[in-house]
Amino acid sequence: MDADGLRVMAEDSGPPHNGRAVRAMQPEAGAGFVSTAYVEELTARALTYLQVGYPLHFAGPAGTGKTTLAFHVAARLGRPVILVHGDDEFGSSDLIGRDIGYRKSKLIDNFIHSVLKSEENLSAVWMDNRLTTACRHGYTLIYDEFNRSRPEANNVLLSVLEERVLPVPGLCRSEGGYLEVSPNFHAIFTSNPEEYSGVHKTQDALMDRLITIQLGHYDRNSEVLITARRTGIAPEDAAAIVDIVREVRGLGVNNHRPTIRACIAIAAILAHRGLRADPRNELFIRICQDVLSVDSAKITHGGEPLVPRRIAEIVRRACIRPKSHHASPLKVRGRAKS
Numbered sequence: 304m305d306a307d308g309l310r311v312m313a314e315d316s317g318p319p320h321n322g323r324a325v326r327a328m329q330p331e332a333g334a335g336f337v338s339t340a341y342v343e344e345l346t347a348r349a350l351t352y353l354q355v356g357y358p359l360h361f362a363g364p365a366g367t368g369k370t371t372l373a374f375h376v377a378a379r380l381g382r383p384v385i386l387v388h389g390d391d392e393f394g395s396s397d398l399i400g401r402d403i404g405y406r407k408s409k410l411i412d413n414f415i416h417s418v419l420k421s422e423e424n425l426s427a428v429w430m431d432n433r434l435t436t437a438c439r440h441g442y443t444l445i446y447d448e449f450n451r452s453r454p455e456a457n458n459v460l461l462s463v464l465e466e467r468v469l470p471v472p473g474l475c476r477s478e479g480g481y482l483e484v485s486p487n488f489h490a491i492f493t494s495n496p497e498e499y500s501g502v503h504k505t506q507d508a509l510m511d512r513l514i515t516i517q518l519g520h521y522d523r524n525s526e527v528l529i530t531a532r533r534t535g536i537a538p539e540d541a542a543a544i545v546d547i548v549r550e551v552r553g554l555g556v557n558n559h560r561p562t563i564r565a566c567i568a569i570a571a572i573l574a575h576r577g578l579r580a581d582p583r584n585e586l587f588i589r590i591c592q593d594v595l596s597v598d599s600a601k602i603t604h605g606g607e608p609l610v611p612r613r614i615a616e617i618v619r620r621a622c623i624r625p626k627s628h629h630a631s632p633l634k635v636r637g638r639a640k641s
């Protein structure tokens with residue numbers, strides 16, 4: 304989990320209920336996590352909404368730090384976290400739980416040796432799934448990319464968020480079919496409305512109950528800081544890579560891409576090979592082309608793919624700038640929407 308600058312400190316399975324319990328995790332910021340003034344301001348705002356009782360929603364394009372921030376905010380709540388990834392295949396049982404079989408019990412009474420009494424009992428065994436576990440024990444639910452699930456699967460969230468009760472079919476026998484949601488339960492959602500393939504139109508009823516914070520790409524300084532911290536490369540090299548990626552992003556070939564993930568990937572590869580961000584090194588240019596040319600091979604000029612050539616030009620220009628151009632690469636500042 305350290306890959307996202309977050310560590311899972313402890314596993315807490317919670318008291319089991321009618322079967323095997325879902326495992327929760329206790330996140331904590333790892334050494335790779337970068338906190339800028341903007342991250343802290345955002346976190347404070349998000350915590351206020353959650354403490355007032357509203358579910359939180361981070362929305363924005365890929366690579367804007369939605370998942371990382373969701374974990375950061377959840378860590379600050381100090382409760383165990385249950386993570387759910389939106390999935391088109393989800394049914395509501397993937398959130399709530401299901402009957403997993405039957406338990407058979409047999410009682411044989413042969414107290415009076417001439418009389419044999421036997422009694423058989425068959426009862427369904429219910430297993431809580433992640434939403435039920437979080438509601439029952441007051442954990443924080445992170446529902447990442449929730450709009451990848453079909454709206455029908457998410458409908459159950461409406462009563463959890465509004466009436467603070469969860470209808471659980473498996474509890475009809477024991478708890479009247481409803482579970483009262485713990486006051487410690489909080490929900491943090493993330494979604495990427497830009498990514499049209501494989502996502503469903505977000506339900507208005509659900510969106511209406513969430514407080515949405517729109518995220519944009521990190522500002523240059525934060526991207527440099529994150530790239531350097533996550534890979535251990537020199538700040539000047541991180542700054543050169545970030546400048547290249549931001550310029551390629553500006554070409555607008557693919558909406559909002561390449562993201563900070565590309566900065567981290569190029570930097571990690573350089574660090575692995577012990578290379579600098581030096582345009583005189585053909586390998587560096589090739590690495591940038593490989594990492595940054597995704598989805599752009601179809602754009603051609605005179606039968607030749609255009610983007611790799613543009614990338615090579617950008618790399619040569621970005622790296623031969625005088626060092627002073629990369630003004631204070633490690634300055635921690637807020638981030639602006641790009």
Ligand SMILES: Nc1ncnc2c1ncn2[C@@H]1O[C@H](COP(=O)(O)OP(=O)(O)O)[C@@H](O)[C@H]1O
Nearest residue numbers: 306307308335336337365366367368369370371
């Ligand atoms: N504050 C931060 N500190 C360290 N790394 C970060 C930070 N914010 C984002 N990252 C890294 O940037 C990348 C994209 O962040 P992520 O949260 O996965 O974005 P999203 O969920 O919006 O696609 C990940 O590799 C993540 O680890």
Ligand SMILES: [Mg+2]
Nearest residue numbers: 369370371447
């Ligand atoms: Mg994410």
